[in-house]
Amino acid sequence: MxxxxxxxxxxxxxxxxxxxxxxxxxxxxxxxxxxxxxxxxxxxxxxxxxxxxxxxxxxxxxxxxPPPVTAEDLPPPIRPLALLVQRKLAAGVEPARIAQAIDPLARERSCAPGTETRRLLLATPISRDSGAARFAAGPFEITGKGVSVRDAQGRAEAWFDPAQPVELALRGPGGAADSVAGVLPLEHGVVLDGKEYLFRAEASRRRGFVELYLQVCDYP
Structure with missing residues (x-):
């Protein structure tokens, strides 16, 4: 047990x-x-x-x-000026010369009284015929071309379409050339011999033509 x-x-x-x-x-x-x-x-x-x-x-x-500031980062009024300065610097213009040109600019322009007016016939791919405008107040000759307007059937006509971009060519003393392009109205300025020539182009009531205006101001 x-x-x-x-x-x-x-x-x-x-x-x-x-x-x-x-x-x-x-x-x-x-x-x-x-x-x-x-x-x-x-x-x-x-x-x-x-x-x-x-x-x-x-x-x-x-x-x-911080990343460098580009033209796209700037407000719209400053953007085209920044792009212009960039182009001048890329072309080899010294920064001091650019500053020298900008600094003397005054708030108000001193301009000659009155505005000179001319009418210009624009060439198109159909007409291939362009007039030339010459101003007494300035040694410039202006020609231009545009896109043909189309009729109801879509056929191109001899007249330019004022709703489409146009191109104006300015020829100055000695054959110096300048140009401006875009949808009308257009404005463009040329500085020559201490004067600023201010051009404005608008669509004319007369078919196929643009109205050109020129005002001459002191520069700067």
């Missing part, structure tokens, strides 16, 4: 021990899984921190060295 009780006791202790070991193995497995999860979270956090640090460095570099 005593032997049976002792055997039962040993078996009970062994079962409890094995149960404890099994429970401990489960607990260790859970702890290892939790540890691996924490390590994965740590790796992801490290990657995110590295990405944030890189972004911060890029933003610091951008703040320290």
């Amino acid at each position: 005593a032997f049976a009780l002792a055997a039962f006791y040993v078996l009970s202790v062994g079962a409890a021990y094995r149960a404890g070991l099994s429970q401990n193995a489960v607990e260790i497995g859970r702890l290892l899984a939790d540890l691996e999860d924490q390590r994965e979270v740590g790796r992801k956090t490290s990657v995110q921190l590295a990405a944030l640090e890189q972004k911060l460095e890029r933003e610091r570099a951008a703040a320290a060295s």
Whole structure:
């Protein structure tokens, strides 16, 4: 009897021990899984921190060295002036000369009284015939061309279409040439021998013609 009780006791202790070991193995497995999860979270956090640090460095570099201002970043009234200055600089004009030309400009122009007017016939691909306008107040000859207007059937006519861009060519002393293009009305200025010649072109009521106006002002 005593032997049976002792055997039962040993078996009970062994079962409890094995149960404890099994429970401990489960607990260790859970702890290892939790540890691996924490390590994965740590790796992801490290990657995110590295990405944030890189972004911060890029933003610091951008703040320290802002991108250059382009003509498109400027307000509309200033944009064409900036483009003109860029073209002059690209052509080799010294910045000091550009500044010297701009600085003396006054708010108000001093202009001769009256405006000289001429009427000009524009050439088209159909007519290929153009007149020439000459002004007494200035040594310029102006010619021009435009796009043919179309009738109801879509056929091109000899007259230019005032709703389409036109091109005016100005020839000055010594054959010096200048031009302006766009949809009417157009304005253009030419500086010559201390005078500024201001031209304006508008569509005429007379078919195929433009009205030209010239005003002469002191420069600068």
